[in-house]
Amino acid sequence: MAKTTRRQRSGGRAGNTRGSGSTIDQMPWRIPVNTDRPTEPLTEEGVQAIHGGAMRILEDIGIEILFDDALAIFKEMGCRIDGTNVRIDRDTVMELVAKAPSEFTITPRNPDRKIAIGGKHMVFVNVSSPPNYWDMETGKVPGTREHCANLLKLTQYFNCIHVAGGYPVEPVDVHASVRHLDVLFDKLTLTDKVPHAYSLGKERVEDVMEMVRIAGGLSHEEFEATPRMYTNINSTSPLKHDHLMLDGYMRCVRRGQVTVVTPFTLAGAMAPVTMAGAVAQSLAEGLIAIVLAQYIRPGAPCGIGTFTSNVDMKTGAPAFGTPEYMRATQMTGQMARFYGLPMRSSGVCAANVPDGQAMWETSNSLWAAVQSQSHMVYHAAGWLEGGLIASPEKFIMDCEVLQQIQRYFEPMITATTPDDIALDAIKDVGNDGHFFGIQHTQDRYEHAFYQPFLSDWRNYEGWDLAGGYWTAERANKMFKNIINEFETPAMDVSIREELAEFVTRRKAEGGAPTDF
């Protein structure tokens, strides 16, 4: 941030420490600390059985690595290479995985938005990558740059969203060759939170790293000195990593940026129908990429992701937020702690609209994230239809749930000092009074309880008189207000110009190849 102090700033509040305007009274920015003891369905033998399964997949079955540069590294490592099949013994795996840090930070252009990954920290990421957009006026439509920008504004606005991950909706009105340039320009100017690059080949990752460097006002050395951004790759389950993702991934590793590897292992489709089998396969696919990262750059900050769910066996459709999803997430949490790796999970649902089903499926997945001690929760706000739709109403509804999880973590709720046990207050009120007016209450009431911004706690008649709006309708109104009042976070004018020039130049050069 060396250069920013002497530059003229545009937009935003001075200091930009708040993300909210007047529409809602939200919680301040914080990195939640999850002090709950995780829910652990596996016995020690169960952990060893899944570990053994993952190791035997890596030792005996092997993973396809469809990228020559990566194959060369695995060869150098001493792995058994058969064409593109890589088999690797468990000692090598465990030795390299042990080099991965269990905790690290990522510092975006606004250092106040620095996040911690690992330990008991937990951060929430906006929905990423749906090709479609849905709101109560439009219904389901292909995503546009405007939809994407509006969802980025929500990402910035809500203090409980810590990371500006992925494209919150794919703007399919922007050509794929230059989409990353336009969206990253929007993301880096509309938000000041940790950004993400899609690892879709060399050009996109390099462009995004350069744009993040410019946005931060950083030299190349400063950019590489500490993580400023991250990427997430998926394996092509079963048992395959493709060229484009590995290329982008390795570039991020080499430049010291954070990588997360998240196999998408739907049990019964791309993985065994049994959850332990699906988790073992997912771990094998994830660990081989982490091994690669740690060989390239020992100590490289990385995380292991889980996206193990089940299909509807009647239709083959993916299901999310199911009991099986919850248990797979908890099991992966146990395994991530066994390997000493930070873990990513998700906030997910199969519902098509932001209704009751959407919220019980999302609640299931978010509580599973808590119970598994997930460190990074993707798609934590805005996801519908198994990831095919991004919705602003759902985004805002999810943020209410996320804020409640943040509040749930506050130690004051379960404090047991004499002031908390409150014997004097109980004695004073006795058996015939009310606690509302007493001093013990008056001293504490402003911060004693969670204050919702979207939940309507009025009685039926009050709610009905105010229009009788169901949750999604209230969220829709709030969405419009937030967009209307949105304040762009501060950015030096010269940095903004430099970013714009970079985009213009790279567009003139043709952007990135689209022949994938």
Next chain:
Amino acid sequence: MAKTTRRQRSGGRAGNTRGSGSTIDQMPWRIPVNTDRPTEPLTEEGVQAIHGGAMRILEDIGIEILFDDALAIFKEMGCRIDGTNVRIDRDTVMELVAKAPSEFTITPRNPDRKIAIGGKHMVFVNVSSPPNYWDMETGKVPGTREHCANLLKLTQYFNCIHVAGGYPVEPVDVHASVRHLDVLFDKLTLTDKVPHAYSLGKERVEDVMEMVRIAGGLSHEEFEATPRMYTNINSTSPLKHDHLMLDGYMRCVRRGQVTVVTPFTLAGAMAPVTMAGAVAQSLAEGLIAIVLAQYIRPGAPCGIGTFTSNVDMKTGAPAFGTPEYMRATQMTGQMARFYGLPMRSSGVCAANVPDGQAMWETSNSLWAAVQSQSHMVYHAAGWLEGGLIASPEKFIMDCEVLQQIQRYFEPMITATTPDDIALDAIKDVGNDGHFFGIQHTQDRYEHAFYQPFLSDWRNYEGWDLAGGYWTAERANKMFKNIINEFETPAMDVSIREELAEFVTRRKAEGGAPTDF
């Protein structure tokens, strides 16, 4: 059940082992076993601090006992009595509480519906006591006997509802003096699950015990030999137990039926604004009733309930399913284990309609029930508006969540045998196939995953083509189908006649007093 085998039966399927018809494909009846390690926010010191607070309330402040028969017993026990204020030392409390069993069963008229309370068992109870009814056609209206009967039919229909608790809605079209007679007749004929009596004075409890005895075809000795039903009382917080509830409670205790005592301690209103204070007060109010029960009948089956939540400090309105509610429930769970008592909590929300808010608040409270190792979950299906509304759509939506919790508990999901790790299947499919068609999947797919009855897992287009119904609309259709196809559980004709005669006679006698 001695007499039933030689009597003619009316209605229902032979054996009556299934509760479902063709409308939905639901899970079979079972008593869930919650094997999760509970979430415990209190340290050992925290447990002692809350225990100490509860004991000091009982020793130093005292509880008002507004019933002479109970006062006489506390006097006999050696308590300090000052008018109606009863103070009791901790040794007496702990000695008597230790006599309460940690586990027991309740056997309703259909012995296949026997439930276990305590240990790792968990049972779900329908919504009880709202004065109002809401469905998508009626909106909010006062409850009627027909509404009540329809909700009793849902209670019977869904296998995941284990107990026919309370009146699922107050039928305010039936005079209060005879309401218990009509509703219990409906409950005992429309359901065969564990019934409940309101402890509102002598006559109601005695009438209900007699009706439960008749419905079970039991002699008086058989009725009293083992629990057949239960009651739940609330204290009048702060620090008071009233005449009518204590009278009914003591009658149930004396006849060996189950009692649950559940203070309604809204933090900031009837209890301290601090959650630990509210929990300590709730425990003190609960424990004194349990002490009474154990003195009257050592070993009497009883449970301690929690209904500690917070108010909206802006309006004083009660809030439910909040972060504070979750933590209070978990803390009470720790304390219930400390005292060795089975615990009751609830499925609750403040939402006025079965929308997104309703389901995140309900999910919060139901997961808190799991995390706290609650044994009995009241209001687990059908509750809206902080308990002022019962809704059939909400009932059905909640049952989908409850079934998922039941499925979540199944050990097969997290099993790690070699068959579960499925290395052979992973090897067979390799990196270029699909698990859908292989034998390992085919052998397991029917039972591998949770199958929802209400969740719609189709993609958006399929869902839209089928009408684009939101969850509550789907539940409304399902409600009508379930009522249309409802089959009354089997009951001997002579028993039904005896019940009807009892109701007729007691009505002629004027029912129960209503001057409370």
